Amino acid sequence: MGEPKPHPLRVLVVEDEALIALELECLLDDLGYVIVGIAGSSQEAIALGRETHPDVALVDIHLVDGPTGVAVAEALSADPRTTVVFMTANAKRIPEDFAGAVGVIAKPYSERVVAGALRYVAACRAGHVGSLDGLDGFCLAARHAERMHH
Amino acid sequence: MIARARPLEGTIDPGVTFAAAFEGSPTPMVLVDARRSDHPIVWANVAFLTLTGYDWDDVAGRNCRLLQGPMTDPETVARISAAIAAGACFEAELVNYRKDGSWFWNGLTLSPVRDANGVVTHYYSAQADMTGKHKLEAAMTHANADLGRRVAEQTADLRAALEQKTALLHEVDHRVKNNLQVISSLMLLKARRTPEGEARNALNGMADRIGALSTVHRMLYSAGDVTRFDFREFADDFVGDLVAGIDGERMAVNASIDSMAVSAAMAAPLALMLHELATNAVRHAFPGDRPGRVSIKARRCDGALRMVVEDDGIGLSAGPPNPSGFGRSLVEMVVRQLRGTLTWSETAPGTRVEISVPLDAVSLSDGPADPADKAS
Numbered sequence: 001m002g003e004p005k006p007h008p009l010r011v012l013v014v015e016d017e018a019l020i021a022l023e024l025e026c027l028l029d030d031l032g033y034v035i036v037g038i039a040g041s042s043q044e045a046i047a048l049g050r051e052t053h054p055d056v057a058l059v060d061i062h063l064v065d066g067p068t069g070v071a072v073a074e075a076l077s078a079d080p081r082t083t084v085v086f087m088t089a090n091a092k093r094i095p096e097d098f099a100g101a102v103g104v105i106a107k108p109y110s111e112r113v114v115a116g117a118l119r120y121v122a123a124c125r126a127g128h129v130g131s132l133d134g135l136d137g138f139c140l141a142a143r144h145a146e147r148m149h150h
Numbered sequence: 151m152i153a154r155a156r157p158l159e160g161t162i163d164p165g166v167t168f169a170a171a172f173e174g175s176p177t178p179m180v181l182v183d184a185r186r187s188d189h190p191i192v193w194a195n196v197a198f199l200t201l202t203g204y205d206w207d208d209v210a211g212r213n214c215r216l217l218q219g220p221m222t223d224p225e226t227v228a229r230i231s232a233a234i235a236a237g238a239c240f241e242a243e244l245v246n247y248r249k250d251g252s253w254f255w256n257g258l259t260l261s262p263v264r265d266a267n268g269v270v271t272h273y274y275s276a277q278a279d280m281t282g283k284h285k286l287e288a289a290m291t292h293a294n295a296d297l298g299r300r301v302a303e304q305t306a307d308l309r310a311a312l313e314q315k316t317a318l319l320h321e322v323d324h325r326v327k328n329n330l331q332v333i334s335s336l337m338l339l340k341a342r343r344t345p346e347g348e349a350r351n352a353l354n355g356m357a358d359r360i361g362a363l364s365t366v367h368r369m370l371y372s373a374g375d376v377t378r379f380d381f382r383e384f385a386d387d388f389v390g391d392l393v394a395g396i397d398g399e400r401m402a403v404n405a406s407i408d409s410m411a412v413s414a415a416m417a418a419p420l421a422l423m424l425h426e427l428a429t430n431a432v433r434h435a436f437p438g439d440r441p442g443r444v445s446i447k448a449r450r451c452d453g454a455l456r457m458v459v460e461d462d463g464i465g466l467s468a469g470p471p472n473p474s475g476f477g478r479s480l481v482e483m484v485v486r487q488l489r490g491t492l493t494w495s496e497t498a499p500g501t502r503v504e505i506s507v508p509l510d511a512v513s514l515s516d517g518p519a520d521p522a523d524k525a526s
Contacts (some may be wrong), residue, residue, distance in 0.1 A: 017331070019336055020335045021340065022335070023334075023335035023336075023338050026338070026339065036488050051498050062324075062328075089323075089324050089327030089328045090324045106327075106368055107330075108327055108329045108330040108331040108360075108364035108367070108368065109331070109390055110361050110365070111338075112390070112394045124333075125436045136383075136390070137387075146385075
């Protein structure tokens with residue numbers, strides 16, 4: 001957690017539950033990431049995505065305007081600069097193609113799993129092979145898991 | 151193809167005897183003359199007249215088609231005519247009409263009557279009222295269709311109820327998970343804003359406990375079986391969390407947990423129990439820079455879950471009495487709730503906790519028996 005990062009990942013949090021968003025913000029800050037914004041609705045999320053081009057977007061499925069997280073993931077992952085990770089207690093809502101997301105962090109999450117998932121994403125973005133050892137609460141999208149094995 | 155009739159035994163007039171026998175038979179019978187045009191009725195018994203409601207004068211000399219009416223199947227009539235033309239036997243069921251206009255299902259047999267030269271002279275027919283049978287058949291068909299419809303309706307109802315139940319379960323599951331997440335976030339947020347010290351430790355400790363319960367909940371509903379979960383799966387995840395938070399150089403945590411199904415009812419207390427015992431050992435057995443190891447063993451034995459948590463730390467009596475107090479009484483409460491037994495012992499150095507908890511019927515059902523069970 002303490003390793004120095006020349007360019008810390010810039011993270012967009014898409015979460016309508018203020019308490020969860022706030023705590024997540026503190027956690028990400030502790031882990032050395034930069035939060036570019038917090039969005040509670042799909043419009044806000046997509047607008048913030050266009051504005052900030054985040055490296056990573058953590059996306060809940062249920063937002064203020066309904067189960068619109070899937071559409072948000074589709075829109076955000078259309079930008080090749082952004083890696084989308086779902087973060088939800090409702091993984092059954094995720095479509096088979098994961099709407100462009102690389103995986104899902106199950107809620108309720110432990111801070112360790114969030115840290116591990118982000119470490120994995122950072123490694124992949126840097127062209128390394130990330131490790132998923134002991135990360136029970138983080139599942140990869142099928143096509144992404146396949147790529148790992150090649 | 152004419153079977154020779156056997157002569158009657160004794161000295162009686164066959165004509166008179168047969169006429170008397172047929173006349174008195176309860177089976178409706180009729181005889182028509184095949185040699186005369188339009189095959190007029192030349193004889194009918196009382197049973198025939200009773201069935202059709204006609205008097206003898208009504209039917210004498212008439213063709214049998216006087217029994218036909220609007221609901222009589224013309225195809226069956228055509229087949230009867232064809233059989234008669236060919237001089238063949240025939241059986242059919244068709245709708246006939248009585249004198250009063252009421253109808254009945256007539257099950258009839260037709261057979262030619264031949265003279266000594268084999269020429270067809272008459273046609274003989276016996277009838278039976280099949281209306282009851284047809285009504286029964288119709289009722290059966292109706293009842294079957296009705297039954298089929300009701301089964302289909304009930305199946306659809308059940309399927310809808312099941313879908314509703316599944317949707318409800320998902321919704322409740324989602325809400326519980328989300329609420330646990332909010333509670334956990336709330337605790338952690340408050341902890342972050344609390345100065346280092348006892349209060350902050352207590353808040354972090356509560357967040358940890360909520361985390362353990364959250365892990366149980368996640369595993370209970372993800373495996374598809376909402377009634378049981380695998381204790382080892384939980385323990386692996388929990389130990390992973392525990393190890394991530396300690397100095398690996400100084401402390402080692404060794405877990406050896408058998409895979410065993412545990413009922414949903416027992417899952418949360420057991421998870422809390424493991425959490426308290428392991429966390430206590432890691433937090434309090436090794437003050438300062440004291441190195442050490444913690445070992446967690448759990449197996450299924452004689453229908454019970456046996457768990458031993460050992461450390462080679464400073465021991466119960468040497469530690470400050472306060473910090474482990476809450477954790478320890480939590481464990482005692484949970485073990486009592488599960489009707490188990492608990493032994494604390496000083497192993498100098500260290501502490502050993504032995505717990506035995508009887509597994510309930512849901513935990514034991516269909517579960518893979520462990521080798522110890524099989525051996526006994």
